[in-house]
Amino acid sequence: MDLQQLLTDINAAAPDHFGQGKVADYIPALASVPARQFGIAVYTVDGDLYFSGMAQKRFSIQSISKAFSLAMAINRHGDALWERVGKEPSGTAFNSLVQLEFEHGIPRNPFINAGALVVADSLCSRLSAPVHAMLEMVRLRAGEASILIDRKVADSEYEHRYRNAAMANLMKSFGNFHNDVDRVLRAYFSYCALSMNCVELAKAFSFLATGGKCLQSGEQFLSRRQAQQMNALLFTSGLYDAAGDFAYRVGMPGKSGVGGGIVAVLPGRFTACVWSPELNEYGNSVAGIWALEELSKALDLSLF
Amino acid sequence: MDLQQLLTDINAAAPDHFGQGKVADYIPALASVPARQFGIAVYTVDGDLYFSGMAQKRFSIQSISKAFSLAMAINRHGDALWERVGKEPSGTAFNSLVQLEFEHGIPRNPFINAGALVVADSLCSRLSAPVHAMLEMVRLRAGEASILIDRKVADSEYEHRYRNAAMANLMKSFGNFHNDVDRVLRAYFSYCALSMNCVELAKAFSFLATGGKCLQSGEQFLSRRQAQQMNALLFTSGLYDAAGDFAYRVGMPGKSGVGGGIVAVLPGRFTACVWSPELNEYGNSVAGIWALEELSKALDLSLF
Amino acid sequence: MDLQQLLTDINAAAPDHFGQGKVADYIPALASVPARQFGIAVYTVDGDLYFSGMAQKRFSIQSISKAFSLAMAINRHGDALWERVGKEPSGTAFNSLVQLEFEHGIPRNPFINAGALVVADSLCSRLSAPVHAMLEMVRLRAGEASILIDRKVADSEYEHRYRNAAMANLMKSFGNFHNDVDRVLRAYFSYCALSMNCVELAKAFSFLATGGKCLQSGEQFLSRRQAQQMNALLFTSGLYDAAGDFAYRVGMPGKSGVGGGIVAVLPGRFTACVWSPELNEYGNSVAGIWALEELSKALDLSLF
Amino acid sequence: MDLQQLLTDINAAAPDHFGQGKVADYIPALASVPARQFGIAVYTVDGDLYFSGMAQKRFSIQSISKAFSLAMAINRHGDALWERVGKEPSGTAFNSLVQLEFEHGIPRNPFINAGALVVADSLCSRLSAPVHAMLEMVRLRAGEASILIDRKVADSEYEHRYRNAAMANLMKSFGNFHNDVDRVLRAYFSYCALSMNCVELAKAFSFLATGGKCLQSGEQFLSRRQAQQMNALLFTSGLYDAAGDFAYRVGMPGKSGVGGGIVAVLPGRFTACVWSPELNEYGNSVAGIWALEELSKALDLSLF
Structure with missing residues (x-):
């Protein structure tokens, strides 16, 4: 199958899926993004890049950043991280306090907000400049020095931080947060406000397809086992409260963000990134989910 | 790697993991099973069988039967089944009523008790003899006509049915249960009381490794897509409240039962079944989880 | 103040409060009751009776029966009853299973459904004919031998028993239910299906105004302390999830039912019963609550 | 009955109830209070004062202050306050976030922490010096200008504010908090850190026994209706998760604090205050509850 042709076809059919969701509107900076946009990129473990549509237009990566911060934290803390955050699917809305209270301040997994806050807290304990360090890491992973944090988005998120x-x-x-709350929130919102495009994200996540090695920098970013484990976590918990449905339909580890982006990984083969701002009720891109399901079906890509 | 040697080694080391868990004791028929037993079997898509330890001693399959009943229900109802049961991880104890109440009688997935009860109810709506039909199906899948339901176990479960x-x-x-409660409970407990050994279970689940085809009967039991989807569900929800940890450590779809059995699937390669009665706090076999992790590490088997 | 005049005035103004609620419709036998009806009766500790409107038309007493069954159970079990049911307000919807699960099968109080089921179970343990015994007791309390259980209502409730x-x-x-579930449900629904009018209910509850003595039979039904304690429980928990609001507005112990009846007690003074079928969102009679608030304000009746 | 003799007898028997509870230890300033102390005071609507034991030794009033702040807020906001805080018993632990999340940021009642925080927030919206205003109000109510806030306690609570x-x-x-979080927390902890003795508290709450009039200042602090309503709220919700048991045993509106104090009101008759630092599992003074139950039984004081 011609992968480029497939992406072109998917991009051509994407507009059929416009108008079925809603752009994130909890902060003005996201609400103003035009709804009917679509991009897709695939980056193989051989370094081949394919893309179609608005794959080079940057958007707010939002919760996709939770995978970056987790990788950085695994890199620094190793297995000790798992004493502070669980590895289980959440089974409740992604920002619920109920679970946190019943489980004594240990978030279920690193991809719900509470878990990502603990991960950010763990980074703030080790890094004097946690925002700068993230930016440098992401630029290295994507091989693109122009990547920036959108300060307007970060500030707007902070204003709605409650x-x-x-x-x-x-x-x-519960004793599971070590730094000043405001300092960590600032870092966390800055991570969410990273502005990247599909091509950059597909490249930046290559270490999850290769068994830990970053294809841009050549660096072994995570160990082979750590990359496998991170994929397992993304598979069970990467799509908020719709992880099971994504597993069922797409069958790949993935991470979504309310900016409309979704990254998916086929270990040993490629990373993919789709983007389309309209979200379904679970906060995942409508056209994005559809596109990844098409990709999965066309290439018989399911891991299973 | 010599697979037979690996299973022999795992079996030899298994006793190191005895004494760390507790045999299920909520019904006398299970509580009386001797604790320090271990068996393992692997059945490849080429039809090769490897086993070691007490792999031919039968035990109560308990919740492993939930995968059988789900396959039967998918076979009969197709996608309509998903209107009555979800595809998401539960995130709470496997028999919690809380989730069921908040989500208006729709169980999160077919592997928690509530979900398996709905699945059994759906079978009772289509089958005049739902217990007999299950027994026949399992015998066909395993290629073994002597498989039986342990009536003493089934009756004992019924007595503790509340x-x-x-x-x-x-x-x-909530309108999500159509047959007489007692009739469905009787069927459900009979399924749980199926008595099988590791070899029989590894064979019986071959359709999940082959893309839907049963290696014993030659029958295409599920479609390729259905088998993939069922593996995805087992991956995200098959091990009660420890699915994430199992995914992280073992990286394969699996289903466990409180009888101490665990079935795991490596699509395209093999099915495996381990058995050891001592359970951890999540109701999963201690030595069983360890053995599957060893298998996964030794063969670099993770899907990711 | 002329109490009869007050009741006449309240009855005259009651229609202003029609059309603001909804008749209970979960079973046909209740749904068919005409909505725009109102009755009120007051029975003093001196044995004087005042009433107005449809105070002699019988209706389904529903949850008001929970006060009768509690009194019977206190009478038979004394303080031992409180090992099986709590004395605290529920704080959640009156039929929630969540609380029951978190608190290991001990209902919060005897006026939520779960609590009343435990109370009925405790009566079934002591009485060979628990329905007959209730009927006899209520007839004695009200001094009226023609009181009956509406079998059509009881059967209809049983059909919706799930x-x-x-x-x-x-x-x-959890071990907190000793008799056959169906036998207790039959008794429980029979209690709910008692058909009585405002006058009969005001008389039947006189023991709560007098410190335990039934004015009709002359019998000391409960001890003075038991009557005080039962009033305290009615005050904190008698009106489902609106007990606090009722306490705030009316300031008397009370018990409501979805048939539209409400009984209130002013210890040392009188019992009152109002009836009007339209219910608010909490399942309490709209015009009934209004009428009791009027009574409370007009007579400055608050206990406080 | 000789009330002074009764208090003397209660004080003499109080040590029998020492050693059954635990002094609050979540902040050092409270943990260091000697456990085996007891005091009791009764202040009648005629202005007669009776007391025994350590009734003039000051202690940290803690949550008793929630009744003061509620009275101040009712005074300033009237019924508008009830749009921001409920009137229902909580039915869960007194500081649970679960309820708050399910009910969209509206606390169940003004005596749980969340409710008292909303009340404090409402005072901060109206008062430029909310701490000073509280101190002045309490001094007026108690007729005692030397009452102070213990800054060490307030600061220690702030350090454990999370x-x-x-x-x-x-x-x-959820939009139900209008001022800066830190400013309100500072005010709230200052209220809790008021240091008063039994005599002062009994006097300061006289307005609840008289129908709103403060006996020290002669001022009509609340309307008669407001005082009745506040008593109703204290009756249903004043003792954390043990309000029902207190109502059942003592039968009076009351408010407790983890400093070991409990205030109780018998409308039309008196206010009482007991103090003893050892707390039961619900955070209420062991000897204090016992003493109020004795008082209630000896004088047949139950409202019912």
């Missing part, structure tokens, strides 16, 4: 502040304070009351 | 009866009645109050 | 059956089974799984 | 900060932030995320 639910995240509640979770951070709750975890602090 | 939590399951509560769930069935709650779902009935 | 949520109550779920609770009974859940409590049985 | 669970309360989580609740405040969660309510802010």
Whole structure:
């Protein structure tokens, strides 16, 4: 099968899926993004790049950054990280405090907000400049020095920080949050406000397809086992409260963000990134999910 | 790597993991099973069989039967089944009523008790003899006509039926349970009381490794897509509240039972079954989980 | 103040409050009751009776029966009853299973469904004919031998029994339910299906105004302390999830039913009963609550 | 009955109840209070004062202050306050976030922490010096100008503020918190850190026994109706998760604090205050509850 042709076809059919979702509107900076846009990129473990549509237009990566911060934290803390955050699917809305209270301040996994806050807290304990360090890491992973954090988005998220502040304070009351809440929130929102495009994201996640090695820098970013484990976590918990449905339909580890981006990994083969701003009720891109399901079906890509 | 040698080595080391768990004791028929037993079997898609230890001693398959009943229900109802049961990980204890109440009688997935009860209810709607039909199906899948249901176990479970009866009645109050509660409970407990050994279970699940085809009967039991989807569900939800940890450590779709058995699938390669009665706090076999992790590491078997 | 005039005035103004609620419709036998009806009766500790409107038209007393069954159970079991049911307000919807699961099968109080089921179970353990015994007791309390159970209502409730059956089974799984579930449900629904009017109910509850003595039979039904304690429980938990609001507005112990009846007690002074079928979102009679608030304000009746 | 003799007898028997509870230890300033102390005071609506034991030794009033702040807020906001906080018993642990999340940031009642935080927030919206205003009000109510806030306690509570900060932030995320979180927390902890003795507290709450009039200042602090309503709320929700048991045993509106104090009101008759630092599992003074039950039984004081 001609992969480029497939991406071209998917891009051509994507507009059929416009108008079925809603652009994220909890902060003005996201609400103003035009809805009917679509891009897709695939980056193989051999270094071949394919893309179609608006694959080079940057968007707010939002929760996709949770995979970056987790990788950085695994890199620095190793297995000790798992004493502070679980590895189980959440089974409840992605920002619920209920679970956090019942489980004494240990978030279920690193991809729900509470878990990503603990991960950010763990980075703030090791890094004097946690935002700068993230930016440098992402630029290296993507091989693209022009990547930036959108300060307007980060500031706007901070102004609407109260639910995240509640979770951070709750975890602090259980002893599972070590730094100043505001400092960590600032870092966390900066990570979410990274602005990248499909091509950059597909490249930046290549280490998950290769068994830990970054194809841009040549660096062994994670160990082979760590990359496998991270894929397992993405498979069971990467898509909020719709991880099971994504597994069922697409069958690949993935991570989505409310900016409309979704990254998926086929270990040993490629990374893919789709982007389309309209979200379904679970906060995942409508056209993005559809496109990845098409890709999966066309190439018989399911891991299973 | 010599697979037979690997299984022999795993069996030899298994006793190091005895004494760390507890045999299921909620019914006398299970509580009386001797604790320090271990068996393992691997059945490849080429029809080769490897085993070691007590792989031919039968045990109560318990929740492993939930995968059989799901396959039967998919076979009969197709996608319509998913209107009555979800595809998401549960995120709470495997028999919790809380989730069921909040989500209006729709169980999160077919592998928690509530979900398996709905699946059994769906079979009772289509089959005049749902217990007999299951027994025949399992015998065909395993190529072994002597497989039986342990009536003593089934009766004992029925006597302790009240939590399951509560769930069935709650779902009935939401309109998601169509048959007489007692009839379905009888069928459900009979399924759980199937008595099989590791070799029989490894063979019986071959359709999940082959893309739907049963190697014993030659029958295409599920479609290729259905088998992939069922593996995805087993991966995200097959091990109760420890699915994430199992995915992280073993990286294969699997299903466990409180009888101490665990079945795992490496699509395109093999099915495996381990058995050892001592359970960890999540209701999964201690030595069983260890053995599958060894297998996964030794063969670099992770899907990721 | 002329009490008869007050009741006449309240009855005259009651129609202003029609059309703001909804008649209970979960069973046909209740749904068919004409909505725009109102009755009120007051029975003093001196044996004086005042009433107005449809105070002599019988209706389904429903949950008001929970106060009768509690009194019978206190009478038979004394303080031992409180090992099986709590004395605290529920804080959640009146038929929630969540609380029951978290608190291991001990219902919060005897006025939520789960609590009343435990109370009925405790009566079934002591009485060979628990329905007959209730009927005799209520006839004695009200001084009226023609009181009956509406079998059509009881049967209809039984047909819609599944949520109550779920609770009974859940409590049985925790060891807090001793008799056959179906036998207790039959008794429980029979109690709910008692058909009485405002005058009969005001008389039947006189023992709560007098410190335990039934004014019709002359019998000391409960001890003075038991009557005080039962009033305290009615005050904190008698009106489902609106007990606090009722306390705030009316300031008397009370018990409501979805048939539209509400009984209130002013200890040392009188019992009152109002009836009007339209219910608010909490399942309490709209015009009934209004009427009791009027009574409370007009007579400055608040206990506080 | 000789009330002074009764208090003397109760004080003499109080040591029998020492050693059954635990002094609050979540902050050092409270943990260091000697456990085996007891005091009791009764202040009648005629202005007669009776006391025994350590009734003039000051202690940290803690949550008793929630009744003061509620009275101040009712005074300033009237019924508008009830749009931001409920009137229902909580039915869960007194500082649970679960309820707050399910009910969209509206606390169940003004006596749980979340509710008292909303009340404090409402005072911060109206008062430029909310701490000073509280201190002045309490001094007026008690007729005692030397009453102070213990800064060490207030500061220590602030250092352990995280669970309360989580609740405040969660309510802010729902739009039910208007001022800066830190400013309100400072005020709230200052209120809790008021240091008063039994005599002062009995006097300060006289307005609840008189129908709203403060006996020290002669001022009509609340309307008669407001005082009745506040008593109703204290009756249903004043003792954390043990309000039902307190109602059952003592039968009076009351408010407790983890400093070991409990205030109780018998409308039309008196206010009482007991103090003893050892707390039961619900955070209420062991000897204090016992003493109030004795008082209630000896004087047949139950409202019912």
